Amino acid sequence: MKNTNISTSLSWLEVSRENILNNIRVIRKKIGSDVKIAAVVKANAYGHGYQEIAKILEDETIAFLAVHSLEEAFIINEGNFSPEILIVGYVPFEQLQEAVEAGFHLTVYNTETIEFLEKLKIFKKAKIHLKLETGTNRQGIDEKELPKFTELLKKTKNIELIGASTHFANIEDTTDHSYAQSQIDRYKLIISEIEDAGFEIPIKHTASSAASLLFSKTHYNMIRFGISLYGLWPSKETYLSYRLAGGENNLLTPALTWKTKVAQIKHVPKGSFIGYGCTYRTTADSKIAVLPLGYYDGYDRKLSNLGYVLIKGERAQVRGRVCMDNIMVDVTNIPDVKVEDEVVLLGRQNGDIITAEQMASWAQTINYEIVARINPLLPRKII
Numbered sequence: 001m002k003n004t005n006i007s008t009s010l011s012w013l014e015v016s017r018e019n020i021l022n023n024i025r026v027i028r029k030k031i032g033s034d035v036k037i038a039a040v041v042k043a044n045a046y047g048h049g050y051q052e053i054a055k056i057l058e059d060e061t062i063a064f065l066a067v068h069s070l071e072e073a074f075i076i077n078e079g080n081f082s083p084e085i086l087i088v089g090y091v092p093f094e095q096l097q098e099a100v101e102a103g104f105h106l107t108v109y110n111t112e113t114i115e116f117l118e119k120l121k122i123f124k125k126a127k128i129h130l131k132l133e134t135g136t137n138r139q140g141i142d143e144k145e146l147p148k149f150t151e152l153l154k155k156t157k158n159i160e161l162i163g164a165s166t167h168f169a170n171i172e173d174t175t176d177h178s179y180a181q182s183q184i185d186r187y188k189l190i191i192s193e194i195e196d197a198g199f200e201i202p203i204k205h206t207a208s209s210a211a212s213l214l215f216s217k218t219h220y221n222m223i224r225f226g227i228s229l230y231g232l233w234p235s236k237e238t239y240l241s242y243r244l245a246g247g248e249n250n251l252l253t254p255a256l257t258w259k260t261k262v263a264q265i266k267h268v269p270k271g272s273f274i275g276y277g278c279t280y281r282t283t284a285d286s287k288i289a290v291l292p293l294g295y296y297d298g299y300d301r302k303l304s305n306l307g308y309v310l311i312k313g314e315r316a317q318v319r320g321r322v323c324m325d326n327i328m329v330d331v332t333n334i335p336d337v338k339v340e341d342e343v344v345l346l347g348r349q350n351g352d353i354i355t356a357e358q359m360a361s362w363a364q365t366i367n368y369e370i371v372a373r374i375n376p377l378l379p380r381k382i383i
Protein backbone atom coordinates (compact mmCIF):
# COMPACT_ATOMS: atom_id res chain seq x y z
CA MET A 1 0.00 0.00 0.00
CA LYS A 2 1.44 3.37 -0.97
CA ASN A 3 1.06 6.01 1.69
CA THR A 4 2.39 9.26 0.40
CA ASN A 5 0.24 11.55 2.48
CA ILE A 6 0.63 10.58 6.07
CA SER A 7 -1.96 13.06 7.28
CA THR A 8 -4.69 11.16 5.41
CA SER A 9 -3.91 7.80 7.02
CA LEU A 10 -6.33 6.28 9.48
CA SER A 11 -3.53 5.57 11.89
CA TRP A 12 0.20 6.19 11.65
CA LEU A 13 3.46 5.88 13.54
CA GLU A 14 6.00 8.51 14.43
CA VAL A 15 9.56 7.34 15.11
CA SER A 16 11.80 9.68 17.06
CA ARG A 17 15.25 9.92 15.47
CA GLU A 18 16.62 11.59 18.58
CA ASN A 19 15.42 8.82 20.88
CA ILE A 20 16.82 6.03 18.69
CA LEU A 21 20.16 7.84 18.52
CA ASN A 22 20.09 8.36 22.28
CA ASN A 23 19.62 4.62 22.83
CA ILE A 24 22.54 3.84 20.53
CA ARG A 25 24.76 6.35 22.33
CA VAL A 26 23.80 4.92 25.71
CA ILE A 27 24.74 1.40 24.71
CA ARG A 28 27.90 2.49 22.95
CA LYS A 29 29.05 4.19 26.12
CA LYS A 30 28.41 0.98 28.02
CA ILE A 31 30.16 -1.42 25.63
CA GLY A 32 33.09 0.81 24.62
CA SER A 33 34.48 1.53 21.22
CA ASP A 34 36.07 -1.89 20.61
CA VAL A 35 32.76 -3.71 20.58
CA LYS A 36 30.75 -3.65 17.35
CA ILE A 37 26.98 -3.23 17.23
CA ALA A 38 24.60 -5.36 15.19
CA ALA A 39 21.33 -3.43 15.23
CA VAL A 40 18.53 -5.99 15.23
CA VAL A 41 15.95 -4.78 12.72
CA LYS A 42 13.97 -7.96 12.18
CA ALA A 43 10.16 -7.87 12.41
CA ASN A 44 10.00 -4.53 10.62
CA ALA A 45 12.53 -3.13 13.10
CA TYR A 46 10.29 -4.25 15.96
CA GLY A 47 7.42 -2.44 14.27
CA HIS A 48 9.34 0.83 13.84
CA GLY A 49 9.91 0.39 10.07
CA TYR A 50 12.89 -1.28 8.33
CA GLN A 51 13.81 1.65 6.15
CA GLU A 52 13.11 4.29 8.78
CA ILE A 53 15.41 2.70 11.36
CA ALA A 54 18.13 1.90 8.84
CA LYS A 55 17.99 5.52 7.69
CA ILE A 56 18.22 6.88 11.26
CA LEU A 57 21.25 4.66 11.88
CA GLU A 58 22.97 5.71 8.67
CA ASP A 59 25.45 8.09 10.28
CA GLU A 60 26.19 5.84 13.23
CA THR A 61 28.96 3.25 13.23
CA ILE A 62 26.84 0.15 13.04
CA ALA A 63 28.59 -3.01 11.87
CA PHE A 64 25.52 -5.05 10.95
CA LEU A 65 21.80 -4.79 10.48
CA ALA A 66 20.48 -8.12 11.72
CA VAL A 67 17.34 -9.58 10.15
CA HIS A 68 15.53 -12.88 10.41
CA SER A 69 15.12 -13.89 6.78
CA LEU A 70 16.41 -13.39 3.26
CA GLU A 71 13.18 -11.53 2.44
CA GLU A 72 13.92 -9.04 5.21
CA ALA A 73 17.53 -8.74 4.06
CA PHE A 74 16.37 -7.73 0.59
CA ILE A 75 13.90 -5.18 1.97
CA ILE A 76 16.69 -3.55 3.98
CA ASN A 77 19.09 -3.79 1.06
CA GLU A 78 16.79 -1.67 -1.12
CA GLY A 79 17.98 1.34 0.86
CA ASN A 80 21.67 0.69 0.01
CA PHE A 81 22.70 1.24 3.61
CA SER A 82 26.31 0.80 4.55
CA PRO A 83 26.23 -1.78 7.40
CA GLU A 84 26.54 -5.39 6.37
CA ILE A 85 23.44 -7.54 6.72
CA LEU A 86 23.41 -10.55 9.00
CA ILE A 87 20.57 -13.05 8.62
CA VAL A 88 20.02 -14.65 12.03
CA GLY A 89 17.20 -16.98 10.94
CA TYR A 90 17.08 -19.95 8.60
CA VAL A 91 17.85 -19.62 4.90
CA PRO A 92 16.38 -22.52 2.89
CA PHE A 93 18.63 -24.26 0.35
CA GLU A 94 16.87 -22.70 -2.63
CA GLN A 95 17.67 -19.21 -1.30
CA LEU A 96 21.31 -19.80 -0.42
CA GLN A 97 22.79 -18.87 -3.80
CA GLU A 98 20.95 -15.55 -3.84
CA ALA A 99 21.89 -14.82 -0.25
CA VAL A 100 25.59 -15.46 -0.86
CA GLU A 101 25.64 -13.51 -4.10
CA ALA A 102 24.03 -10.55 -2.35
CA GLY A 103 26.85 -10.68 0.21
CA PHE A 104 24.63 -11.29 3.24
CA HIS A 105 26.14 -13.02 6.27
CA LEU A 106 24.46 -16.29 7.14
CA THR A 107 23.83 -17.91 10.49
CA VAL A 108 24.56 -21.61 10.08
CA TYR A 109 23.87 -24.46 12.47
CA ASN A 110 23.46 -27.55 10.37
CA THR A 111 25.89 -29.57 8.27
CA GLU A 112 23.36 -29.87 5.45
CA THR A 113 23.60 -26.10 4.83
CA ILE A 114 27.40 -26.27 4.70
CA GLU A 115 27.30 -29.21 2.28
CA PHE A 116 24.78 -27.39 0.09
CA LEU A 117 26.85 -24.18 0.09
CA GLU A 118 29.89 -26.17 -0.96
CA LYS A 119 28.08 -27.50 -4.03
CA LEU A 120 27.05 -24.07 -5.27
CA LYS A 121 28.79 -22.43 -8.19
CA ILE A 122 29.48 -19.06 -6.62
CA PHE A 123 32.12 -16.45 -7.18
CA LYS A 124 31.88 -15.06 -3.68
CA LYS A 125 32.58 -16.94 -0.50
CA ALA A 126 29.64 -17.54 1.79
CA LYS A 127 30.22 -15.54 4.97
CA ILE A 128 28.98 -17.62 7.83
CA HIS A 129 28.46 -17.26 11.56
CA LEU A 130 28.19 -20.59 13.36
CA LYS A 131 25.39 -20.60 15.90
CA LEU A 132 26.33 -22.61 18.97
CA GLU A 133 23.95 -24.48 21.24
CA THR A 134 24.56 -23.45 24.82
CA GLY A 135 21.23 -24.21 26.48
CA THR A 136 18.43 -22.43 24.64
CA ASN A 137 17.73 -25.42 22.43
CA ARG A 138 16.48 -23.26 19.61
CA GLN A 139 18.95 -22.94 16.70
CA GLY A 140 22.47 -24.12 17.46
CA ILE A 141 25.22 -26.67 16.97
CA ASP A 142 25.49 -29.12 19.80
CA GLU A 143 28.97 -29.59 21.23
CA LYS A 144 28.99 -33.26 20.30
CA GLU A 145 28.29 -32.40 16.64
CA LEU A 146 31.14 -29.92 16.53
CA PRO A 147 33.87 -32.24 15.18
CA LYS A 148 31.61 -32.98 12.17
CA PHE A 149 31.37 -29.23 11.48
CA THR A 150 35.05 -28.49 11.87
CA GLU A 151 36.02 -31.45 9.65
CA LEU A 152 33.59 -30.28 6.99
CA LEU A 153 34.69 -26.65 7.22
CA LYS A 154 38.35 -27.61 6.81
CA LYS A 155 37.53 -29.04 3.37
CA THR A 156 35.36 -26.22 2.07
CA LYS A 157 36.40 -23.70 -0.56
CA ASN A 158 33.20 -21.71 -0.68
CA ILE A 159 32.93 -20.72 2.95
CA GLU A 160 34.52 -18.08 5.11
CA LEU A 161 34.02 -18.37 8.85
CA ILE A 162 33.29 -14.86 10.11
CA GLY A 163 31.63 -15.39 13.44
CA ALA A 164 30.32 -17.64 16.16
CA SER A 165 27.22 -16.75 18.14
CA THR A 166 24.83 -18.00 20.75
CA HIS A 167 21.61 -16.69 22.29
CA PHE A 168 20.60 -16.68 25.95
CA ALA A 169 17.47 -18.46 27.13
CA ASN A 170 16.95 -16.92 30.50
CA ILE A 171 18.47 -13.53 30.94
CA GLU A 172 15.27 -11.49 30.63
CA ASP A 173 12.87 -13.48 32.76
CA THR A 174 14.76 -13.57 36.01
CA THR A 175 17.04 -11.69 38.34
CA ASP A 176 18.92 -14.97 38.92
CA HIS A 177 21.44 -15.16 36.10
CA SER A 178 23.02 -18.50 36.94
CA TYR A 179 21.55 -20.15 33.82
CA ALA A 180 22.98 -17.37 31.65
CA GLN A 181 26.33 -17.91 33.36
CA SER A 182 26.18 -21.61 32.47
CA GLN A 183 25.54 -20.61 28.85
CA ILE A 184 28.53 -18.29 28.85
CA ASP A 185 30.69 -21.12 30.22
CA ARG A 186 29.42 -23.46 27.53
CA TYR A 187 30.01 -20.85 24.80
CA LYS A 188 33.61 -20.34 25.95
CA LEU A 189 34.21 -24.06 25.91
CA ILE A 190 32.82 -24.58 22.39
CA ILE A 191 34.66 -21.52 21.09
CA SER A 192 37.96 -22.89 22.38
CA GLU A 193 37.25 -26.23 20.70
CA ILE A 194 36.69 -24.45 17.37
CA GLU A 195 39.89 -22.47 17.83
CA ASP A 196 41.80 -25.60 18.86
CA ALA A 197 40.64 -27.18 15.60
CA GLY A 198 42.60 -24.43 13.82
CA PHE A 199 39.96 -21.80 13.06
CA GLU A 200 40.09 -18.12 13.73
CA ILE A 201 36.78 -16.54 14.74
CA PRO A 202 36.87 -12.85 13.90
CA ILE A 203 33.49 -11.97 15.47
CA LYS A 204 32.17 -13.54 18.64
CA HIS A 205 28.68 -12.48 19.63
CA THR A 206 26.28 -13.61 22.33
CA ALA A 207 24.56 -10.56 23.80
CA SER A 208 21.05 -9.34 23.09
CA SER A 209 19.81 -6.16 24.84
CA ALA A 210 19.52 -7.62 28.34
CA ALA A 211 22.97 -9.18 28.25
CA SER A 212 24.42 -6.01 26.73
CA LEU A 213 22.95 -3.90 29.53
CA LEU A 214 23.72 -6.26 32.40
CA PHE A 215 26.90 -8.23 31.70
CA SER A 216 29.99 -6.88 30.05
CA LYS A 217 31.49 -10.36 29.85
CA THR A 218 28.84 -11.27 27.25
CA HIS A 219 29.91 -8.47 24.90
CA TYR A 220 32.91 -10.19 23.27
CA ASN A 221 33.51 -8.09 20.16
CA MET A 222 29.91 -7.56 19.03
CA ILE A 223 26.46 -7.25 20.59
CA ARG A 224 23.12 -7.85 18.88
CA PHE A 225 21.03 -4.97 20.14
CA GLY A 226 17.29 -5.27 19.56
CA ILE A 227 14.49 -4.14 21.87
CA SER A 228 16.53 -1.53 23.73
CA LEU A 229 17.58 0.18 20.51
CA TYR A 230 13.91 1.15 20.39
CA GLY A 231 14.03 2.43 23.98
CA LEU A 232 12.26 -0.53 25.57
CA TRP A 233 13.50 -2.68 28.43
CA PRO A 234 13.58 -6.41 27.69
CA SER A 235 11.60 -7.02 30.89
CA LYS A 236 10.89 -5.74 34.40
CA GLU A 237 13.49 -8.19 35.71
CA THR A 238 16.15 -6.73 33.42
CA TYR A 239 15.31 -3.24 34.61
CA LEU A 240 15.37 -4.37 38.22
CA SER A 241 18.70 -6.17 37.82
CA TYR A 242 20.10 -3.10 36.14
CA ARG A 243 18.94 -0.74 38.90
CA LEU A 244 20.09 -3.09 41.67
CA ALA A 245 23.53 -3.01 40.09
CA GLY A 246 23.49 0.79 40.46
CA GLY A 247 22.35 1.67 36.93
CA GLU A 248 20.75 5.07 36.39
CA ASN A 249 17.07 5.75 35.83
CA ASN A 250 15.69 6.88 32.46
CA LEU A 251 18.51 5.25 30.54
CA LEU A 252 16.45 4.35 27.49
CA THR A 253 13.91 6.46 25.63
CA PRO A 254 11.05 4.82 23.71
CA ALA A 255 10.94 6.02 20.14
CA LEU A 256 7.50 5.07 18.88
CA THR A 257 4.21 6.98 18.99
CA TRP A 258 1.12 5.47 17.39
CA LYS A 259 -1.64 7.91 16.53
CA THR A 260 -5.08 8.04 15.01
CA LYS A 261 -8.00 10.46 14.76
CA VAL A 262 -11.52 10.50 16.14
CA ALA A 263 -13.91 9.37 13.38
CA GLN A 264 -17.23 9.87 15.16
CA ILE A 265 -18.67 11.02 18.48
CA LYS A 266 -21.89 9.51 19.71
CA HIS A 267 -24.06 10.08 22.74
CA VAL A 268 -25.45 6.85 24.06
CA PRO A 269 -27.97 6.60 26.88
CA LYS A 270 -27.39 4.65 30.11
CA GLY A 271 -27.93 0.91 29.59
CA SER A 272 -26.76 0.81 25.92
CA PHE A 273 -24.54 -1.97 24.61
CA ILE A 274 -21.31 -1.14 22.82
CA GLY A 275 -19.85 -3.26 20.03
CA TYR A 276 -19.84 -6.91 18.96
CA GLY A 277 -21.09 -9.43 21.48
CA CYS A 278 -22.66 -6.66 23.60
CA THR A 279 -19.81 -7.13 26.08
CA TYR A 280 -20.06 -3.61 27.51
CA ARG A 281 -23.21 -1.85 28.75
CA THR A 282 -23.07 1.80 29.72
CA THR A 283 -23.73 2.52 33.39
CA ALA A 284 -24.58 6.17 32.69
CA ASP A 285 -25.40 8.40 29.73
CA SER A 286 -22.10 8.27 27.85
CA LYS A 287 -20.10 9.94 25.12
CA ILE A 288 -18.30 7.42 22.93
CA ALA A 289 -15.58 8.18 20.35
CA VAL A 290 -15.18 5.79 17.44
CA LEU A 291 -11.55 5.33 16.28
CA PRO A 292 -10.79 3.97 12.81
CA LEU A 293 -8.36 1.14 13.60
CA GLY A 294 -8.55 -2.31 15.08
CA TYR A 295 -6.86 -5.66 15.43
CA TYR A 296 -5.93 -5.73 11.74
CA ASP A 297 -3.71 -2.73 12.47
CA GLY A 298 -2.14 -4.56 15.41
CA TYR A 299 -4.31 -3.16 18.18
CA ASP A 300 -4.65 -6.36 20.19
CA ARG A 301 -8.18 -7.72 20.60
CA LYS A 302 -7.31 -8.59 24.19
CA LEU A 303 -7.43 -4.85 24.87
CA SER A 304 -11.23 -5.09 24.53
CA ASN A 305 -12.82 -3.39 27.56
CA LEU A 306 -9.32 -3.04 29.06
CA GLY A 307 -7.03 -0.72 27.13
CA TYR A 308 -6.83 3.05 27.25
CA VAL A 309 -5.96 5.68 24.66
CA LEU A 310 -5.08 9.33 25.16
CA ILE A 311 -7.30 12.14 23.91
CA LYS A 312 -6.53 15.72 24.93
CA GLY A 313 -3.96 14.21 27.31
CA GLU A 314 -6.67 12.28 29.19
CA ARG A 315 -7.22 8.53 29.34
CA ALA A 316 -10.21 7.12 27.51
CA GLN A 317 -10.99 3.45 28.07
CA VAL A 318 -11.81 1.00 25.31
CA ARG A 319 -15.47 0.03 25.54
CA GLY A 320 -16.68 -3.20 24.00
CA ARG A 321 -14.63 -5.48 21.80
CA VAL A 322 -11.81 -4.31 19.58
CA CYS A 323 -13.12 -4.84 16.02
CA MET A 324 -11.05 -5.58 12.92
CA ASP A 325 -10.97 -1.91 11.89
CA ASN A 326 -12.64 0.10 14.67
CA ILE A 327 -12.50 0.62 18.39
CA MET A 328 -14.81 2.58 20.63
CA VAL A 329 -13.54 4.55 23.64
CA ASP A 330 -15.32 6.35 26.45
CA VAL A 331 -14.83 10.12 26.37
CA THR A 332 -17.73 10.99 28.66
CA ASN A 333 -15.44 12.85 31.06
CA ILE A 334 -13.22 14.51 28.48
CA PRO A 335 -14.69 17.87 27.44
CA ASP A 336 -14.87 19.15 23.86
CA VAL A 337 -13.74 16.00 22.03
CA LYS A 338 -14.41 16.48 18.32
CA VAL A 339 -14.20 14.48 15.11
CA GLU A 340 -10.58 14.60 13.78
CA ASP A 341 -9.06 15.17 17.23
CA GLU A 342 -5.71 13.42 17.49
CA VAL A 343 -5.61 10.26 19.58
CA VAL A 344 -2.49 8.57 20.95
CA LEU A 345 -2.70 4.79 21.18
CA LEU A 346 0.90 4.26 22.23
CA GLY A 347 3.23 6.97 23.46
CA ARG A 348 2.93 10.35 25.07
CA GLN A 349 0.28 13.05 24.78
CA ASN A 350 0.53 16.13 26.97
CA GLY A 351 1.36 14.90 30.47
CA ASP A 352 0.35 11.26 30.14
CA ILE A 353 1.81 8.23 28.42
CA ILE A 354 0.60 4.81 27.30
CA THR A 355 3.64 2.55 27.30
CA ALA A 356 4.21 -0.66 25.35
CA GLU A 357 4.60 -2.33 28.75
CA GLN A 358 1.16 -1.13 29.89
CA MET A 359 -0.43 -2.34 26.66
CA ALA A 360 1.43 -5.62 27.05
CA SER A 361 0.14 -6.17 30.56
CA TRP A 362 -3.43 -5.39 29.47
CA ALA A 363 -3.05 -7.81 26.57
CA GLN A 364 -1.17 -10.43 28.62
CA THR A 365 1.87 -10.35 26.42
CA ILE A 366 5.27 -8.63 26.25
CA ASN A 367 6.29 -5.23 24.89
CA TYR A 368 8.14 -7.00 22.02
CA GLU A 369 4.87 -8.42 20.69
CA ILE A 370 2.98 -5.14 21.07
CA VAL A 371 5.38 -3.24 18.80
CA ALA A 372 6.32 -6.06 16.42
CA ARG A 373 2.68 -6.74 15.59
CA ILE A 374 1.79 -3.23 14.47
CA ASN A 375 0.74 -3.68 10.86
CA PRO A 376 3.71 -3.00 8.56
CA LEU A 377 1.34 -1.33 6.06
CA LEU A 378 0.75 1.60 8.39
CA PRO A 379 2.88 4.57 7.46
CA ARG A 380 5.92 5.39 9.60
CA LYS A 381 7.32 8.86 9.76
CA ILE A 382 10.68 9.88 11.23
CA ILE A 383 10.30 12.92 13.46
Ligand SMILES: Cc1ncc(COP(=O)(O)O)c(C=O)c1O
Binds near residue numbers: 088167207208224225
Ligand atom coordinates in the same frame (compact mmCIF):
# COMPACT_ATOMS: atom_id res chain seq x y z
C1 LIG B 1 19.33 -14.26 17.64
C2 LIG B 1 18.88 -12.99 18.25
N1 LIG B 1 19.79 -12.07 18.60
C3 LIG B 1 19.44 -10.91 19.16
C4 LIG B 1 18.12 -10.60 19.39
C5 LIG B 1 17.78 -9.28 20.01
O1 LIG B 1 17.21 -9.47 21.27
P1 LIG B 1 16.66 -8.21 22.09
O2 LIG B 1 15.55 -7.68 21.27
O3 LIG B 1 16.22 -8.79 23.37
O4 LIG B 1 17.80 -7.26 22.17
C6 LIG B 1 17.14 -11.52 19.05
C7 LIG B 1 15.74 -11.21 19.31
O5 LIG B 1 14.86 -11.97 19.40
C8 LIG B 1 17.52 -12.75 18.47
O6 LIG B 1 16.62 -13.67 18.11
